[in-house]
Amino acid sequence: MTAIRTLAGLIVLCLAGGAAQAQRSAPPAINYDQHVDAGGTPPPAGTLENPLKGDKQAAEDGGKLFSSFNCDGCHGGGALGAEGPSLADGRWKYGGTDGEIYHSIFYGRPRGMPAWGGTLPPDAIWRLVSYLKSQEPKRDTLSTTSW
C-alpha cells in the first residue's frame, strides 16, 4: 500500500502542470488479453489514439517521467539505448504508432520490459509516448557508419 501511495505521490509531483487533464483519457473498453499478444501485431480493433498528440507540454512531462520511473536506467539518457534498446532511433520492434508504443508500456514486452499498466495511469503513459515520439529523428540517418 505504501508503495502505491508513494508512486501516486510521485506522479502528482512529476506532473504538477498537467495533472488537471489526468482523468480524461482512459483507454477504450477492450479486453486486451484476447486481442494483443506481446510481440504480435495488434488487430485494428485494438488501435488507440493518443489524446495528447502534438502537445509539447505532454512530451516535456513525459521526459520527466522517463527519468522518475527509471526508464532511463535501462534505455539510457535521451532514450539512446543501454541494457534496453534505443527508443530514439525511429525504429520499433513492436510497432511505432502512438497506440503501439502505449501497448508496449502498458503490457510490457518479453526480454525484460516491465508491464506498467498496473502502476501508471493512462495519462502518464500517453505522456511517455509523447516524449518518445518527440525523440524520433525526422528521417533515418543512422543506417550507415563509415570511418
Added chain:
Amino acid sequence: MKSISGLSVALAAALSFGGGNAAKGQSQPSAPHDDGQWTMPGKDYASTRFSGLTQITAGNAKRLRPMWSFSTGVLGGHEGQPLVVGNTMYVVTPYPNVVYAFDLTKEGYPLRWKYRPDVNGAAIGIACCDVVNRGAFYANGRLFYNLLDGHTVALDAATGKEIWKTKVADLNRGETTPMAPLVVKDRVIVGTSGGEFGVRGWVKGLDVRTGNLVWTGYSTGPDAEVLAKPGTFKPYYEKGTDLAQNSWPGDTWKNGGAPVWGWMSYDAELDLIYYGTGNPAPWNTEQRPGENRWATSVMARRPQDGALRWAYQFTPADNWDFDSTQEMILTDLTVKGKPRKALVHFDKNGFVYTMDRATGELLLAEPYVQVNWARRIDLETGKPEVDSSKTTGASKGTVKDICPTLEGGKNQQPAAFSPITRLFYVSTSNMCMDYSVANVSYIAGTPYIGAATPYKAGPGGNLGAFIAYDAARGKKVWEIKEPYPVWSGALATGGGVVFYGTLDGWFKAADARSGKLLYKFKVGSGVIGNPISFKGPDGKQYIALYAGFGGDWGLLSGDVRSDDPDDIRPPASFMPDIARHTSQGGIVWVFGLGDSQ
C-alpha cells in the same frame, strides 16, 4: 573417484606453493606441479589463475596457432572461462545459459552433451550490464553454475543430467545471478547482482547434495542478518555492533545495494571464504549519508555457517560506483620485511590493497592506475584521504574529471599471480569521467541509478593497458598499452608466458618477465572472458578462451550489434571507432603450438 582425486590434487597444488615458496623467498622458484586441469574459475582456491604447465615458453610462443574454435550461437558478452576436467571441456554461455561439454579425445572436440535450461527471459531486463555469466565450478563429479534468472543448478558432469535446481534470487526485487558459485566442502556459495536495482546484497550457502538453503549472509543490516556473531566477528578497524545498519540513515540499508557478483576465494587453513561487495545504492550519495557498510568491502566468512570473521571497506560512503567485487588473490608475500599471509585486491577505485587475510589488517595500498578521488589510503585508520573537489551528489551538479571511471582501474576481469615471477598480471582501464547524479525513487525491479557519467581517455590517450605489478612493494613493473579498456582476465603460466585478450578482438601472449609481445591473433570478436591453460589427452599444453564482445561495453559502445534492426545507436563518444574492429559474437577458441620444432 577419479574426479575426487583430481580435485584434491588441484586443492593441494593451490595450497602448497603459498607458504613454501614465499618463506624461502630468494631462490628462483620453479613451477609448482600442475595436473593440467582447470576445475574452478580462478584455477585454484587462491584465485591465482596460474597454470604450472611449461610447454609453451617465451622461446616458442611465436609458434602458437589456433587449433580449434566453436561458435556458441549466443551473442551476449562472454565473460568467464571454460573448465577442463579430465578429457572434457565445459563451456557456459551468457543468457540463455547453455552448457556445452566437449569431448577432447576426439577430432573436432564433438559434444558429449548439451544442457538447455529453462531460464526466464525477463531476467534480461533486470541484468544491469549485459546478460553475462562468469562460469561454472566443478566438484566431485558435478558441475555447479547460476542461471541469470536467479537459479543455481547442479549437473552430473558426465551426462549433463540436472541433479538439483534451487531458486536463490528474486527477479521482482532486481536480483540476478551472473556470478560463478564457489564450492567448499559441503557448501555451494552464491551471491546476487543488483547494485543498480537497489537490492539488499547477500551470499547464500546451499547444501552441495540437495541444493537446500543452509544460510544467508546479508551485506547490510543488523548483525544477526549480516551473520556478524559476537566473539567470531573481529574487524580490524571498526568497533561496535550493527555496523552494517548504523552506517545508513533510517532503513536505507534495505535497498542499499552491496551486491555480490564477482569472484570468491578460499583459504583452507583459516577456513575462510573471501569476496568483495558492490556499490551502495542509489548512486546519489546524498540519499544515503553515512559510510554504508558493508558496501564496497571485502568480507571474510566461514563457509559452513556463513559467520563473518572480518570485513574491511575500501571506499566508505562511495560517491563513484566503485564496486569492490574484483577477485581476492591469496598468496604469501614478504611485505616490509615480514612474511605475511596476504590477500591482494585490485579495486575499481584504482588502488591495489595488500592485506593480512587472517585479520583484515591493511598492509599496503597504492594506486595502480591514474587516481585523483583520493590522495592516499591511511594505513593506520584504513581510510582513504578523499579529495573533496571530487565528491559527488545530486546537489553538486556535474563534477568534472574524476579518475578512474566507474568502470574502474579494473573491473570484473580477474588478475593472475605467478609464483615464479612473484608478479600480478592485471588488465586495466585508463579513463576519467564527469559525474552527475539525481535523486531517484526506488521502484522494485527497475533501475535505481539516476546518473550521467561520460567517459574520456586518461593521461596518454590509450584507454587501457595490460600491466605486471609487484604487490609486495607497490610498484608497476611493466605495461603494454592498449587502445581500448582491457576487459579480459589474465593467465600466467609455468612456461613464463602470460595471456590476455583485448576489446578490439586480439588474443595476445607476452613474456611474463619483460612484457614483450610474443604472439597475437584476431579472434573474431572483442574479448571479455578469461584465458585458461590445460593439458589435452595428447599430453600437449593448450590455451582456451572466449571471444564475445559485451559486458558494460555492449551497452556503452554504441554501434556494436547487428542482429537487431530495431536498435540502432550512435557511436560512443570516448571510443567512436570500436565498432570498426569488433561486433558481437560468442566463439570458444583453443590455441596450441604448431607441429614443427
